Amino acid sequence: MSYDVIIVGGGAAGLAAAVFLGRCADGRRIAVLEKGPRVGKKLMATGNGTCNLTNIKATAVDYHGAPRLADAALSTFSVAETMDFFTSIGVDCAVREDGKVYPLSEQAGAVLDALRLEAQALGVEIICDTKVTALKQQGTAWCVVCESTTYPARQVLVSVGGAAAPALGGSAEGYRLLTDLGCEKKPLFPSIVQVRTVTDFVRAVKGIRVDATVTLRTDGRVAAQSTGEVLFTDYGLSGPAVMFVSRIVADWERQKKGEIVACLDLLPDWDNDKLLSRIRQRSGLKGRTLEDLLTGLLHKRVGQTVLRVAEVLPLTREVESLTEEEIARIVKTIKNWKLPVTGTQGFGGAQVTAGGIAATEIEPSTFAVKRLPGVYAAGEVLDVDGNCGGFNLQFAWSSAYVASQAIIHNW
Numbered sequence: 001m002s003y004d005v006i007i008v009g010g011g012a013a014g015l016a017a018a019v020f021l022g023r024c025a026d027g028r029r030i031a032v033l034e035k036g037p038r039v040g041k042k043l044m045a046t047g048n049g050t051c052n053l054t055n056i057k058a059t060a061v062d063y064h065g066a067p068r069l070a071d072a073a074l075s076t077f078s079v080a081e082t083m084d085f086f087t088s089i090g091v092d093c094a095v096r097e098d099g100k101v102y103p104l105s106e107q108a109g110a111v112l113d114a115l116r117l118e119a120q121a122l123g124v125e126i127i128c129d130t131k132v133t134a135l136k137q138q139g140t141a142w143c144v145v146c147e148s149t150t151y152p153a154r155q156v157l158v159s160v161g162g163a164a165a166p167a168l169g170g171s172a173e174g175y176r177l178l179t180d181l182g183c184e185k186k187p188l189f190p191s192i193v194q195v196r197t198v199t200d201f202v203r204a205v206k207g208i209r210v211d212a213t214v215t216l217r218t219d220g221r222v223a224a225q226s227t228g229e230v231l232f233t234d235y236g237l238s239g240p241a242v243m244f245v246s247r248i249v250a251d252w253e254r255q256k257k258g259e260i261v262a263c264l265d266l267l268p269d270w271d272n273d274k275l276l277s278r279i280r281q282r283s284g285l286k287g288r289t290l291e292d293l294l295t296g297l298l299h300k301r302v303g304q305t306v307l308r309v310a311e312v313l314p315l316t317r318e319v320e321s322l323t324e325e326e327i328a329r330i331v332k333t334i335k336n337w338k339l340p341v342t343g344t345q346g347f348g349g350a351q352v353t354a355g356g357i358a359a360t361e362i363e364p365s366t367f368a369v370k371r372l373p374g375v376y377a378a379g380e381v382l383d384v385d386g387n388c389g390g391f392n393l394q395f396a397w398s399s400a401y402v403a404s405q406a407i408i409h410n411w
């Protein structure tokens with residue numbers, strides 16, 4: 001069975017490409033080969049099942065690794081065009097205040113179904129449980145080698161994703177399809193991932209979510225900052241604000257040079273003076289012990305942990321016994337709770353892979369693999385990773401579009 005185009009990997013980029021190509025197929029044979037029993041397993045998990053499919057603020061500055069590839073992709077297939085595309089396949093979009101875009105139904109399944117059904121309606125074959133193990137050049141065409149069969153194809157799109165989230169199909173193996181043929185791969189490391197810290201005090205507040213500012217300091221210098229929800233866990237910190245800055249930690253983790261500290265501001269909207277005067281006022285409350293000094297200002301357990309970190313103890317003391325120096329220590333801890341970072345939760349907890357097939361291997365106007373005529377690559381397999389907020393899926397859609405247009409041009 002020979003194909004005009006084989007798409008390797010039925011994830012976000014692969015399925016979008018299936019639709020782009022299917023719309024212009026005009027009788028040509030196109031297949032998606034997917035190693036899993038179903039396509040789009042990771043897509044189903046995006047945005048906690050709601051699929052943050054793009055971000056109206058997306059520009060190249062939201063990307064790392066090779067942002068120029070993201071720039072090339074997004075300037076050809078923009079966020080607006082992406083939203084029109086999804087509307088055209090039956091997914092109406094809702095834009096949130098922060099720029100994040102979701103399907104109106106807030107169901108990742110709606111995005112996956114629309115892509116899959118549209119691709120199938122256009123005649124694209126979706127072949128699951130078929131892992132591609134190698135690509136072999138045969139004259140001007142390609143032989144796509146799978147575990148138990150091979151398929152000849154005139155053109156091939158590699159959209160095998162990255163190594164993040166192995167439980168959802170992520171694997172470092174897919175890169176080999178291109179590295180075995182001489183392509184350079186930039187070192188892989190996890191991004192948008194939970195952060196491990198020294199846990200002495202954090203464990204006491206595990207499961208509690210707070211709105212805080214997280215500042216990462218490497219050797220004292222501010223390396224990244226984000227404000228939003230922080231979740232305390234038994235290994236350290238999670239939640240959107242932490243995931244947003246986590247790339248710095250993962251990059252540090254593979255080099256382990258210097259030290260990195262996460263500083264939490266538990267009341268980012270309050271300045272030191274306001275907090276100082278409010279705690280002074282609380283220290284005058286009759287009949288209260290330190291146990292409840294911060295209750296109502298912070299989550300009760302977080303407040304008690306702050307006092308332990310600040311070494312203002314025992315909690316059974318009357319609040320009236322607080323000294324000015326102790327109040328200053330409490331304020332300092334609330335505004336700058338320092339947690340030495342020990343690493344990340346690795347690819348297992350990560351949403352995205354930093355690193356991948358080097359930008360030098362890719363022609364940015366076509367996403368063709370320069371050294372392999374007839375082979376293209378799109379999505380997370382490339383050395384492009386975006387921030388948290390819909391940017392990674394946007395790169396998947398845009399890069400798939402650019403590669404598809406080039407494939408159509410060369411039918």
Ligand SMILES: Cc1cc2nc3c(=O)[nH]c(=O)nc-3n(C[C@H](O)[C@H](O)[C@H](O)COP(=O)(O)OP(=O)(O)OC[C@H]3O[C@@H](n4cnc5c(N)ncnc54)[C@H](O)[C@@H]3O)c2cc1C
Pocket residue numbers: 008009010011012013014033034035036039040041042043045046047048051052053054130131132133159160161162164165168169170171173174350351352378379380381389390391392393394396
């Ligand atoms: C929990 C979670 C939540 C996320 N939420 C968001 C979000 O809300 N917004 C956002 O923008 N991004 C999000 N991401 C990131 C986003 O899902 C990915 O960046 C995106 O799916 C990448 O698309 P892709 O097509 O390159 O890879 P994938 O979607 O991973 O697809 C690759 C496909 O290729 C298949 N495959 C791999 N190797 C082979 C092979 N050898 N042969 C055949 N098939 C193969 C895989 O099984 C997979 O189906 C999230 C990621 C995770 C893990």
